[in-house]
């Protein structure tokens with residue numbers, strides 16, 4: 558007997574998106590499995606932020622379907638969004654409030670009662686390694702700590718899928734490594750599915766699932782090992798270069 562199919566944490570199926578006459582995404586399809594880390598890798602302008610804006614319903618879907626744990630974001634938006642946490646590229650913290658005050662403020666906007674919000678705030682702050690900074694003013698945190706606070710905030714409503722758009726941009730090597738380690742721990746220990754949008758190759762490890770996006774097209778998807786095998790390249794850097802250059806040549810000749 559076949560094993561029952563597992564509902565993906567995120568399903569993106571046949572998504573295309575245009576800004577006026579500019580096509581930003583073309584027939585993009587992939588899944589993120591529950592409790593997995595999937596890297597969405599693409600150079601600047603590949604379409605990563607557009608895709609995240611569609612998944613979070615900032616933009617309406619023009620073509621295709623997106624669902625979160627089986628809930629279609631157009632047909633059942635509140636069921637889908639309830640399961641989704643997001644860290645957007647620009648920072649959106651109140652610098653003059655403390656770490657905990659930022660969380661309580663966000664929880665209030667989400668309708669979480671004050672006492673419950675404080676409990677959850679303590680839980681997510683501990684999970685992301687900021688317990689010693691709970692009363693610090695956000696202005697006094699490092700860039701990496703601010704990012705971790707944004708991740709903590711995205712976890713307040715206990716989502717099962719987390720989207721992060723270039724979460725380590727502008728941070729030093731150590732802060733980047735810390736954030737990645739914390740996010741990978743959320744996958745391993747909390748079973749959260751993660752979609753990690755990045756243009757940085759060194760953030761990807763051999764065991765990750767990967768979606769390679771280039772000028773709005775998916776060039777490859779699967780495990781890093783599988784992609785290396787398919788392309789025959791000795792390392793991922795060369796595999797990526799080979800794929801994108803071939804796509805650019807095809808684009809120029811069509």
Ligand SMILES: Nc1ncnc2c1ncn2[C@@H]1O[C@H](COP(=O)(O)OP(=O)(O)OP(=O)(O)O)[C@@H](O)[C@H]1O
Pocket residue numbers: 576579580581599600601602603604605606607608723
């Ligand atoms: N509001 C907009 N109006 C017109 N074109 C846009 C708009 N936003 C993005 N684009 C274009 O859509 C394409 C995809 O951009 P998008 O920002 O999604 O890529 P990205 O992979 O997130 O890159 P980056 O990391 O630089 O943000 C690019 O060609 C970009 O110029």
